[in-house]
Amino acid sequence: MAELTPSQTVGPFFHLGLTWPRVPATVGSVTLSGQVLDGGGAAVPDALLELWQADAAGGPQPRGGLQRMAVDADGRFSFSIVKPGAAGSAAPHLVLAVFARGLLRQVHTRIYFPEDSALHASDSVLQRVPAARRATLLAQRDGAGLRFDIHLQGPQETVFFDV
Amino acid sequence: MTSYRPVPAGTHPLNHSPAYRSTALRAPQLPAIRLPAFALEYAGPQVGAAQLQPGGADLTAGGKAQGQRILIHGRISDEQNRPVAHSLVEIWQANAAGRYRHDGDQHDAPLDPHFSGAGRVLTNANGEYEFLSIEPGAYPWGNHANAWRPKHVHFSLFGPAWASRLVTQMYFEGDPLLPLDPIFMSVPDAAARQRLVAPFDLSRTQAGFALAWRFDIVLRGPEDTPFESAPHG
Ligand SMILES: [Fe+2]
Numbered sequence: 001m002a003e004l005t006p007s008q009t010v011g012p013f014f015h016l017g018l019t020w021p022r023v024p025a026t027v028g029s030v031t032l033s034g035q036v037l038d039g040g041g042a043a044v045p046d047a048l049l050e051l052w053q054a055d056a057a058g059g060p061q062p063r064g065g066l067q068r069m070a071v072d073a074d075g076r077f078s079f080s081i082v083k084p085g086a087a088g089s090a091a092p093h094l095v096l097a098v099f100a101r102g103l104l105r106q107v108h109t110r111i112y113f114p115e116d117s118a119l120h121a122s123d124s125v126l127q128r129v130p131a132a133r134r135a136t137l138l139a140q141r142d143g144a145g146l147r148f149d150i151h152l153q154g155p156q157e158t159v160f161f162d163v
Numbered sequence: 164m165t166s167y168r169p170v171p172a173g174t175h176p177l178n179h180s181p182a183y184r185s186t187a188l189r190a191p192q193l194p195a196i197r198l199p200a201f202a203l204e205y206a207g208p209q210v211g212a213a214q215l216q217p218g219g220a221d222l223t224a225g226g227k228a229q230g231q232r233i234l235i236h237g238r239i240s241d242e243q244n245r246p247v248a249h250s251l252v253e254i255w256q257a258n259a260a261g262r263y264r265h266d267g268d269q270h271d272a273p274l275d276p277h278f279s280g281a282g283r284v285l286t287n288a289n290g291e292y293e294f295l296s297i298e299p300g301a302y303p304w305g306n307h308a309n310a311w312r313p314k315h316v317h318f319s320l321f322g323p324a325w326a327s328r329l330v331t332q333m334y335f336e337g338d339p340l341l342p343l344d345p346i347f348m349s350v351p352d353a354a355a356r357q358r359l360v361a362p363f364d365l366s367r368t369q370a371g372f373a374l375a376w377r378f379d380i381v382l383r384g385p386e387d388t389p390f391e392s393a394p395h396g
Contacts, residue, residue: 001242001243002240002241002242002243002244002381003171003174003354003355003358003381004170004171004174004242004355004358004381004382004383005329005331005358005359005380005381005382006174006175006176006331006350006355006356006358006359007175007176007329007330007331008176008317008330008331008332008346008347008349008350008359009183009185009330009332009346010317010319010330011317011332012265012267013255013263013265013267013268013317014255014317015265016255016263016264016265016280016281017253017254017255017280017281017282017283017317017319018253018255018319020214038188038189039187039188039189039192040188042188044189046267050328052203052207052208052325053203054203060203060206060207060208061207061208062206062207062208062209063207063208063209063210063211063213064208065208066208066210090203093203095203095204095325097325097328099330100189101185101189102183102185102186102187102188102189102190103178103186103189103190104175104176104177104178104180104183104186104190104346104349105175105176105178106328106330107178107191107195108195108204108325124199125198125199125202128196128197128198128199129196133193152188152189152190152191153188153189153190153191153192157191157192157193158191159193159196160191160193160195160196161195161196161197161198161204162169162195162196162197162198163198163202163204163205163325163326
């Protein structure tokens with residue numbers, strides 16, 4: 001058994017090495033936007049987000065479906081996504097990792113869709129989350145798109161997963 | 164069904180590490196919730212050629228950059244010692260003077276027009292990678308009085324799944340700043356911390372041209388199903 005290499009922070013200058021082209025909107029895509037906030041409610045201007053998702057049938061995309069984006073100076077981001085399908089009892093969801101200066105290891109969360117409340121009742125991951133905190137994993141309708149804010153800390157702290 | 168063993172305690176830093184002051188308002192305070200083994204996070208993705216950029220192995224513009232030329236190389240494997248083949252490796256670093264090619268870097272040290280500061284390659288079929296770069300300079304930062312980051316190169320790796328994703332930093336053997344650095348010292352286990360320190364590698368130096376440092380990396384991998392190497396593409 002080889003011993004794992006430890007994580008270190010992505011630091012403030014990751015744009016230099018980790019910038020990828022933006023994934024453009026396509027027919028059927030929706031805008032998922034939001035903001036990354038710290039424990040004082042201030043915007044985090046130097047976070048990097050990675051988003052991955054299943055395909056329309058709910059199956060993993062072994063070599064696709066990954067997006068990466070740095071937030072702007074106000075901590076804001078905006079992805080174009082195509083909603084994934086449900087797979088078995090798993091409700092449609094996106095997986096999201098947040099990297100930032102001040103995070104020594106990325107944090108992992110998930111984004112669920114507001115219209116799927118019936119499926120959420122049987123989703124085995126959501127069932128592990130205390131009921132009072134599940135709302136932090138739900139995107140909210142925002143015009144024609146979706147909004148999902150990430151609170152790294154504080155009274156509305158987002159649920160993070162031990163992956 | 165594949166399964167990933169939990170990361171041994173002490174391997175990764177705790178996000179709540181007060182000596183690194185930026186963690187104070189950013190580290191989550193509530194416990195992370197364990198995912199079931201069948202979660203999407205253990206099913207991919209593998210990230211390879213689609214994100215490659217040409218010329219990504221040479222940060223020095225053909226050796227014209229200022230500073231000590233170095234080859235940075237190593238092997239990426241998973242916990243079962245299987246090579247992480249044809250997988251994206253991204254690096255970025257300060258130049259020889261300790262300055263990043265980045266608008267946010269206000270350190271009063273010179274930029275070098277011949278030093279790109281970033282590289283991007285794929286591992287080969289054996290999980291091996293190499294870059295031609297420059298030994299980075301240490302640089303000051305505001306964490307505490309007279310704080311200096313040890314010389315380091317930032318690394319980004321993928322491996323077989325979301326769960327194996329790793330962003331880390333490579334340090335240089337013998338750097339006197341290492342025990343003073345709260346980011347390096349945030350790794351609780353001393354043996355794990357040492358795995359971030361690349362040894363000098365005489366065998367890969369290029370006579371008359373460049374020194375060499377070896378940084379091997381181990382990522383998480385599934386326990387009970389062989390990881391199939393991703394083909395090119
Ligand atoms: Fe750095």
